[in-house]
Amino acid sequence: MSDLNVVGDQDAWRCWLCDAPVDPDASTNSDLGPSIDNFAAAKGKKGAPAVERLAHRACNTMKGKIAPVVPWSPDLFVVDPSPIFESVERLSRKGGREIVARCPSQADADQAAEWLLDRLSRFAPGMEFEAQITPGGGQFMLALRA
Ligand SMILES: [Zn+2]
Numbered sequence: 001m002s003d004l005n006v007v008g009d010q011d012a013w014r015c016w017l018c019d020a021p022v023d024p025d026a027s028t029n030s031d032l033g034p035s036i037d038n039f040a041a042a043k044g045k046k047g048a049p050a051v052e053r054l055a056h057r058a059c060n061t062m063k064g065k066i067a068p069v070v071p072w073s074p075d076l077f078v079v080d081p082s083p084i085f086e087s088v089e090r091l092s093r094k095g096g097r098e099i100v101a102r103c104p105s106q107a108d109a110d111q112a113a114e115w116l117l118d119r120l121s122r123f124a125p126g127m128e129f130e131a132q133i134t135p136g137g138g139q140f141m142l143a144l145r146a
Contacts, residue, residue: 004028007036011054014122017068018059031058038063070123072101073115077108079139088124091146097132101142109133109140116144
């Protein structure tokens, strides 16, 4: 188990799941206090290394016992957004391209793409993503390519 300060610095004192700041001085017994989430990267795979990420105590998946949820920003106009955690996990295993949301306008899609790439730069710092916007059926598809 790594030192909390090392994991905290690595994640710049932001919770890897909810993206809100974590106070390094908060009590580790409070819900918003800092904790280390030991999430096994490839679940079920023997010998897969656990990834250590900074989480609020209340957000911690407790070694994956709770399904991790990465929420989309409520400020975006996205229709049928995919669960971010699952999409990123699939893309990290297999690569390729996935449609992650539909947006009513090009501007909404641009905004969602910008938000998502920024969010993923902290959620999955080791991966490179490209966002692609494709018009179709009066809507704009937002796809993520890894
Ligand atoms: Zn959190």
